[in-house]
Amino acid sequence: MIKTIVSTELPIDERFRIRKNVIQHGKEGLRFCVVTGTHGDELEGQMVCYELAHIVGENSQKLNGTLEIYPALNPLGIDTIQRGIPNFDLDMNRIFPGDPNGTMAEQTAHAIVEDIKGADMVIDIHSSNLYLRETPQVRINVQDAEWLVPFAERLGMDFVWVHDAATVLEATLAHSLNATNTPCLVVEMGVGQRINHKMCHRLVKGILHLMQTMGLWQGTVETGWESSIICKGDHVTFLNAETSGVFLTELKCGINVMRGQVIGQIVDPLRGIVLSTVTSPVDGYLFTIRAYPIVYEGSLMARIYNR
Amino acid sequence: MCQTMRQETIFEMTSPCRDNFRITGYHFGNGEKALAIVGAMRGDEVQQQFICSQLVNRLQYIEQQGHITEGYSILVIPSCNPFSMNVSRRFWAMDSTDINRMFPGYDQGETTQRIAAAIFTALNGYHYGIQLASYYVPGDFVPHVRMLKTGYEDVETARLFGMKYVTTYQPRPFDTTLLNYNWQLWNTKAFSLYSGHTSQIDTGTCDETIDAIFRMMQRTGIISPRPLRAAYESIVIDEASLLHIKAPHAGIFRRVVVPNRRVVAGETLANIIDPYNGKTLCDVKNTADGIVFFTHNRPLVLQNALLFKIHTL
CATH class of the missing domain: 2.40.50.100 (RNA polymerase II/Efflux pump adaptor protein, barrel-sandwich hybrid domain)
Structure with missing residues (x-):
């Protein structure tokens, strides 16, 4: 079921919408969210969302709970090949948890957090930017390491980077959710403005595996990947x-x-x-x-x- | 014999295909680091650049006349980002990073972190600091002095500018990398001056801002008294107390009132026009008596966009 979580008017004959696909099966079960598109130049998450929506949508009887897929948190940025929100100075991933009385971007950020929080797991997919190429990895703030690394290991990424806390990062979506006890893992992979199919397929498997270990997915998942390299401390x-x-x-x-x-x-x-x-x-x-x-x-x- | 202005290259870097990137500072007076002034940090801050150029011009004359107080020095950096201004980009053209969100900088870090580090090194140790700033939301303001509430803000000195308003605001996480946040933490009494406009030069508000800076310099004893236009008794407000008026609809924005206008509850502040049939979609109404502090200034508005901030009376 497609649900709209933000809908406001744009000046000329258009509505600004943020939508999610809610796939639900079984009366009981956990809520698992996959979000991406905060930065409009990061596109790997588009393919991951497509694959998940397709696989789980076609096999919803194997789902025991709710999968919510948010492919485009910054639809105007994606559509204009911009990292940020058009006509807004600040990086969207620096204004969370938002402000219902602030600018439209801050109101949007607030609505996103309100909609997601309370989930049992959130995967926030990024794909570096135009300038850097990244190995598939999970990034976790050191403050949340003890809690989140065990989940991250089940995603099957090459690398888990537990990084230092920084005040400016307190305004990310992941930090804002983790601060409300909603576990959120940030995935980085690939390079901006491109889609690496191999990496996307790996992450799809990783997400299904994590869902499986949480009791949300009863389908088969090919694993067999090597354990993630866990990077902790200043290394x-x-x-x-x-x-x-x-x-x-x-x-x-x-x-x-x-x-x-x-x-x-x-x-x-x-x-x-x-x-x-x-x-x-x-x-x-x-x-x-x-x-x-x-x-x-x-x-x-x-x-x-x-x- | 009077000192004369000294020009200094604060930072220089080669580029892949363009001329070298340079940040130039101008020193006046000699002795204790009394005041540093920073102009354009972003490529569209033309008004801020112009104001600084006028300050450099007038300070040269003041120094030649021997009116800078003995033992005090002043630094003016008119532009921290000439590369972006030359290509009409607000942020660092290569990667769209904002130098003003890279402080205190890191001299072994990424490009704009290095630029910020060099600027911060040059600015460190001054007793007073003034940044001619622009806001992250497009609009027109009543010219004012703005300060982050870090515990180090100096409201009494801010009043000495004699601008209409002095505002304070609670920093958010993304404000902790601003120049003025870090300046305050490094013991400089830092003030952001909002001169009303950014990408266009408005001579009226430029003159008002230039006068305010010279007034502050006189009142703090950095320069000798000289004739200036009349000052205001500043109103000090916390920005959290400003009334926000938002757009009920998206459309074409027709502003009825301008900054500093006194308005009453129920008064029409703007009209929003249907972009297809030209009919008025709605009148934007004020909800409390007050003074218009900020207005949106673009021809189009999004639904729920912030249009006005009102200082309620």
Whole structure:
């Protein structure tokens, strides 16, 4: 059943709507939410939502509870290929839990949180941005690690990053939900504006597996994946560009690298020279790598988990 | 012999294809770091850039006349983001990040974190700090001094600007990376000045803001007294007390009242027009006597959009 959770007028003959697909079976059972599209340039979640809606919708007799799918929390951003909300300065994932008396974006954020909170599990799917490519991973605030890591391990992602708490991140959807005791896992994978089918299929399986272990899904799920790498504590090395230029690399993320290994080079197309070489300062697991080649001094080039 | 203005490159960075990115500061006077002023942080803050250029121009003259108090120095940074202004983008053009949400910055971090770190290093240690700011919601304001309630805000000094209003507001999580939030935490008495407009130069509100800054400089003893236009006895309000008037419908917005207008309950503040047949969809009504503090200023409105903030009397 398609339900509309936000509906307001736009100036010219259009309504702004945020919708969800509610698939329910069985009188008892838990409520599981899959949300995505907060950032309009992150598209992997679209395929994951499609697959879940298709698989569970076609096999709803195997569902014991409620699956709610929210494919587009920022429909105008998705439609205009913008990360944020058109005509609004702030990142939507920095204004939660919203404000019923604030701007339209803040009212929308408030309505979203009110609609989702109380769920037994929420998966918030992101897919990096245009600039970075990410290994399929779950990100958890250190404050919620004890509670959420056991759920995250069941998603079958390559990597679980338990990161430090930051005040500014208190305004994310995940933090706002976790603060109301609604468990929310943030998934990051792929790169902005593209869909990686393999990663999406993996996440669909992971979500069905998590639902299965929670008693929500009685269908079969092919697992057999390796255990996730769990990164806790201050063990992530950030590599930033030393020079501005064009970044060239042959590497993809999701591999082990050795100290001193070349990650890529930043070159000057005008003079035909290498401006700087990006090398790994540690032995570790490369889980983020620069995808967009034009870089400025300081641009993030890679993140490596230093095991 | 009087000091003369010194120009300093506060930050410089190569770019992949463009000229070098530079942030330039102008120093006046000599001695204790008395006051730092920051202009355009975003690429559309043209009014803020213009005001700073006028300050630099007048401070040169004031310094030459020996009217900067001995032992005090002033820093003005007219633009922290010339690259974005040159290509008509509000935020950092490469990745749309906002320098004003990167403070206190990190000199080993990402590009705009490094820019913020360099700016913050240059601004650190000043007794007073003024940022010519713009708001994240488009609209027109009564020019005012704005401060975050961090426990370090200095309302009494804010009154010295002699602007119509001094406002305070409770910071939200996303405000903790603003320049002024961090400036306050690092012991600078920081003030944001909202001069009413952003992407267009309005000479009336520019003059009002420039006068306010020089008035504050005089009243704090940073410069010698000189003739200025009359000041206001500032009204101090918490922004949470402002009455919000929202749009009952979406459509074409026709504003009837402007900022600083006294309005009464029941008065029509705006009309919203059907974009197809031209009929009035609704009149936007005021609900309490007061003064218009903020107005939406775009020709179109969304349903439930914030249109007016009223200081109720």
